[in-house]
Amino acid sequence: MSVFAAGISSMATRQILSELAAAYEEATGEVITIESVGGVDAAKRIRAGEPFDFAVLASDALQKLEADGHLVPGSIIEIAESPMAMAVRAGAAKPDPLDEAAVRKAMESAKAIGISTGPSGTHVQALARGWGLEGEGASRLVQAKPGIPVAKLLADGEVEIGFQQLSEMLGAPGIDIVGLLPESLQPGTVFAAALCKTGAHTEAARAFIEYLVSDETAETKRQHGMIPV
Template sequence: MPLKLMSTLAVEVALKRRLLPAFTQTTGITPDVTWNPTTVIMQRIAAGTRADAIILIDKSMAELVERGIVVASSVAPIATAKIGVAVAGDAPAPKLETVEDLKAALLGARSVAYSRGGASGIYFAKLIEKLGIAEAVNARATIIPEGFTAGQIVAGKADLAIQQISELMSVDGIQIAGPLPEAVQAGTDFSVAAFADAENPDDATRLIAHFTSAAAGAAYEAGGLTSRLARI
């Protein structure tokens, strides 16, 4: 019976490039991972889907703890993701130091790609409303239901993509122009936990220990995240 992990997209680069291969090499176990935005994961759980372990934003994880779906004592913080802007690999990067810089970049773009389903896209939709540019940006935006927004740059449908930096890094052929200005930045904290009814509880515990090990911090940083392990 495979070790099953449900995970948000934000940690995919760190897990695929470093943490999962290292876990398999050490244990001989290759986890079966399902990648989805937080909103989709919560919908799947509500429909009865379960796994052995899960990586989720803290707010949603707290909800699962309250409902007894994950083991409270197993919850461990791992990383924080910040929202960034991507452009094509051969395109000039816009200036993003101030909120006015950001507004100019968004209004000057042919099309801005963002997602309806992810935490970053939901935040961005509210942000452009707050900045008073939602109508202008959305009139030519490329809005996807879920997935990696930078893929729309590669497909030629957008010239800017908004998403958590770690998710933008999952797409080849683009470059990170930079994070959102600090005045409008929104970090998202992620944790890992075991399901209360995990079919492989011992392996889930081993996986969580691996994701919170000293070596894991460097993997998160290399994957465009800020490690929370030093603050545990």
Template sequence: MKTLNILSGGAAQGLVRSLAPAFEAETGLGIAGDFGAVGAMADRLRAGVPTDIVILTAALIAKLADEGLVLRSSITDIGRVETALAVRAGDPLVSAKDAISLRAVLLAADAIFLPDTKASTAGIHVAKVLAELGIADLVADRLKVFPNGATAMRHLAESPDRRPIGCTQSTEIISTRGVVLSGALPPGCELATMYTAAVATQASAASQAQRLIALLTSPLTSEQRSRAGFVAGLTS
């Protein structure tokens, strides 16, 4: 089967997978490519990896447009994704109403599962929050860092630790079996990131890529976006 090549942040993986059957039925194309830390995906595009469609943070897509790597006219927002806390299925939920309670939650965990703290949206943010809470050094040996949020959540699901938690984007938590969304980060520590799609300048299937963007952002698929963890109307 011919495929549409995608490079995407892990936040969009669940949504793309849920819409893949409808896209394939309409176009005859499967969807192939990589989902991972947004910085790593942008670097793959810059390296010349064959790509038809890119789904990354709005800021990064704008930068790629400035670099001539995506078509500015194709840029379309999909929705915002919150960075959130996760626990293993069956474990007690944790929540944090403010920075003080978030600090307590993190200090109580004996393992904290995160995506890449240098290349992923959520990982970079969580590292910043740990520093702002004054506990980066205290929890350094408890951090379990993985290339992307989906991988981090799969390892959280299988963790043998007594009180593990995870922190990544809500979409990656929702789409991973064995973990449960436990709540968004509290005011002052929160992050809601706009994810945006664009057609790659060198796309070999530009019209089909544009069709996938239309499907991802259609009013008819708003329920799928909501179930996947995309939220409309949040401010950054």
């Protein structure tokens, strides 16, 4: 069976897209291949002109790519909201309840805080600035390399607490998820799909994206920690 369309995504949507691509193939007989890498690297590769039919990234990253002429204009479609969670190493004490005061206290007292190179990491950096932790606090922020989950930093003992999209923490070994950040601290990250200008199978990719936003994909999104939009 020949490849139907090829896409690239960030790691946050890797499991969701893998399941949905398989379901789509079963329903239609068409093959979708998706390479999941760090979001920063994905954007760089699209900018470098690699031939992808579509991309699934944080909506703000896609908007920048569209503005710079790398995407088919007007093709960005939101797929799901991705809430952000806090985790600790397995067996470590967990704040309860996880309210804004608890998150701030945890960041102030932790010797090392794990963050990603993606939207969640940028958000934690902003929280640190807002809470006056730019000095010593900022130096304790440990950023995972692109494509490496924050959960690995926790499991390996490199950090005491970690923040990332819930979808990237679910099922990760060696960690305990404390819970979702309170609504007041959620960044409101939304992942979206778009057509790449370098694509050779535009209509095929468009059909798959339409499937990604259909009602029949909602339960898969919820199972992996995302909220359908």
